[in-house]
């Protein structure tokens with residue numbers, strides 16, 4: 001959903017430092033999502049392969065729970081663009097079913113469930129290569145006015 005008038009940065013440029021997906025964030029996760037449609041509902045779905053190192057460790061050998069929440073938050077947020085909506089997370093619930101291992105390819109998926117006005121309800125899952133469900137989440141995103149997003153963040157303006 002670019003909104004470039006040749007002077008303002010695009011949404012992708014504004015989001016370039018996103019911790020989860022921004023290519024310009026040297027300490028970020030650099031997640032990349034493929035988008036498709038759910039075969040039954042036709043709703044937008046996104047998928048990413050995740051393979052994390054000890055930088056993100058919580059329990060020895062496993063991903064930190066806060067990082068797993070980050071994965072879900074980001075995956076679900078990626079559903080808003082195909083819905084032509086700018087939205088932020090209002091509520092999220094995470095079920096940690098099994099420890100999620102480091103150094104293994106895991107599959108992160110998210111699907112749009114339903115919309116009620118400004119409220120977008122999404123779900124997300126993390127599976128291992130054997131197809132075991134490791135963790136799952138439900139998220140409520142609220143459509144926002146694009147003016148809420150500052151177009152030029154600098155360290156000075158951020159108070160650093």
Ligand SMILES: CCCCCCCCCCCC(=O)SCCNC(=O)CCNC(=O)[C@H](O)C(C)(C)COP(=O)(O)OP(=O)(O)OC[C@H]1O[C@@H](n2cnc3c(N)ncnc32)[C@H](O)[C@@H]1OP(=O)(O)O
Nearest residue numbers: 011014015073074077087088089090091119140142144149
């Ligand atoms: C450049 C690229 C940018 C891209 C921008 C997006 C980047 C995405 C990055 C990844 C995602 C994130 O991490 S985003 C960062 C984390 N999230 C945030 O920081 C958001 C902080 N929160 C807020 O700013 C605000 O709460 C908003 C804007 C989300 C919503 O505020 P609001 O407009 O006042 O709305 P509010 O009344 O609070 O709630 C809206 C409706 O939700 C209902 N509601 C609230 N909680 C629940 C609940 N648990 N279950 C059901 N319904 C609920 C309320 O009753 C209400 O219903 P009704 O009365 O209307 O019926």
